[in-house]
Amino acid sequence: MALPNGPVATSSKAEAVLFELIDVYDRAYEAAAAELSLSSAQACVLGRLDERRGMGALAEELGCDASNITQIVARLEGLGLVAREPNPRDRRARLVARTPRGDEVNHRFAEAFTFARTAIGRLSPDEQDQLTALLRKALG
Amino acid sequence: MALPNGPVATSSKAEAVLFELIDVYDRAYEAAAAELSLSSAQACVLGRLDERRGMGALAEELGCDASNITQIVARLEGLGLVAREPNPRDRRARLVARTPRGDEVNHRFAEAFTFARTAIGRLSPDEQDQLTALLRKALG
């Protein structure tokens, strides 16, 4: 489990609750991944392959070095969850796609990671809209 | 930068905004730590030493193995930010405390990590209360 990101001195109740939410969310994500013997990073990459795409696109979206993606994808490939195919349009590039097993594992991960769904589900539709509006405003 | 924890398929707007918030929060935390040449884990441990305490207490609070804390504290000690003192009441145990430099770095970290403060600050006091109530309800 990664250590929580915070709290520094929380200066308001809202900040403290926000931190708690994030901590619980992050831990739930990691735990769901661990149920499937995946790391958070692996679950993250697997979840972004609904469509086949290049390594570079993944690195850019995830804001990390390309070599990091190379590594993570290599492990997922070793697990039989993704496949790297040559890109017919550009022989430098490779397209990554989930295998059928990868689809299944990804699906099971989505089922195992219930936290966000459950948390949101505790709110009425009206409350969900309020929360969405507040968070959007907070995000600026 | 750690890869983001999500989104799987986001099944509602609220879930998507929540994920975005968490992603931005986590990245801001890591970036603030990086400004001070700290890792997230180091900033986290440093931030939990407002009072001197034992290694075991830290490990329990942070939900990780004691040996993980040993390592992180050793690095912080190497940086001169914390000190390990013998516990006069129990010679097996050691008490960890921030040094004056550690206090200063921790203070600067709290200043550098503006995200949560800023985000909450975009809301009126009433809205902050609403958000707190909604998040508490969502947390169950």
Place this chain on the structure above:
DNA sequence: AATCAATACTTGATTCACTCAAGTAATGAA
């Protein structure tokens, strides 16, 4: 057509976080 910088990705080296198993030393209860 030939050249060459830019692009897409990989490889290798290094650091750190994290976990588990095993070890040491001190404590406290029988």
Place this chain on the structure above:
DNA sequence: TTCATTACTTGAGTGAATCAAGTATTGATT
């Protein structure tokens, strides 16, 4: 006095992440 427990450290191993350097291909320029 014995011995399990506690508190922490050490060592080994994995994975994430970054950086620097390398390869192959592409595409623009001459």
